[in-house]
Amino acid sequence: MGKLHVERLILGDMRTNCYLAVNEETKEALIIDPADNAEGITLKLKSLQAVPVAVLLTHGHFDHIGAAEELRKSFGIPVAAMEAEEEVLTDASKNLTGYFGTPYGIKADRYIRDKEQLSYAGFSIRALHTPGHTSGGACYYIPEEKVLFSGDTLFCESIGRTDFPTGSAAVLRQSVRGLLEELPEDVAVYPGHEMPTDIGHEKQYNPFA
Template identity: 55%
Template sequence: MGKLKIEQRVIGPVATNVYLGINTETKEAFLVDPADRAEDIALWITQAGVTLKAILLTHGHFDHIGAVSELKKRFQVPVYAMAAEVVVMEDSTLNLSCNWASAFTVKCDQELKDEEVISVAGFEITAYHTPGHTKGGACYYVASERVLFAGDTLFYHSVGRTDLPTGSMGELRRSVQRLLSILPDETRVLPGHDCDTSIADEKRYNPYS
């Protein structure tokens, strides 16, 4: 049995999956896509009894970054994102927050490149650049645990939408096909919305495979 415990909450105006990855041996943790309600997420982290080490962003849309700035300040942790996504995160038009109650932007501390491996909370995590939903979309793969945090790139029998700023269906299809070709069939896929799936299942049933 692995040492990664994954807790999930559905948070925000469009039901975003927020993940807390916990190292059961060290009680260190990382947070994926803190969507909104920073106070609630902070309480979740505190009640879990863990030390937060990083925030990982799969992309810069408002519904995945709403609590980033406050949590970064409170826990004093770096924010990781794909380098190509910085322009989306720092533009309220591109991140779509200007279409909601108030426009906002967030800053990235660690700009990643494709297939860069980062060490976070005792895990080696590979960041894959998966453009299509946005130009700098990222998926995070924890090889030792066979887990992929897929954001809005790959969903259960579907993929993310591509009709928003910097989106591209051609790029998204290529990104999905790449993931399905390089990751083990038993990989658990944890998407940004809706239910989880597996690489094997998506190879068989995803219309974009």
């Protein structure tokens, strides 16, 4: 058995998946895509007796970053995102906050690059640049736990939409095919919306594979 416990919270109007990736040995946690409701995320962390150490953003859209700033301030933890996503994060017209409420942007504390190794909560995490949904879309892969947090890159039998600023259907298909070629079939996939899946299932049933 691994030491990773994944808790899924479905948050906001877009029913975004926010994940708490908890190290069961140390009770340190990663918050992945805090979409909304910082208070609810905090209460869930307390119920798990977990202490967050970082926020990881798969991309900069409004429905994935809504509670990031409040959690950063509340816990004094860094926010990390792909270097290529800086413009989307900070530009309200590109992160879509201006279309769905009050326009705002957010700056990451740490900008990361493709294949960069992150060390948080006792896990070695490989950041994978998977553009297409946005220019700086990222997936976070924890090899020792055989888990991938795929954001809006890869869904169960589908992929993210590409009609928003910096999106590209051709680029996203390339990113998805790269994931399916690179990762083992028994890797569990936790997407930004809808239900979890795994690489083997997506190789067989995803029409964009």
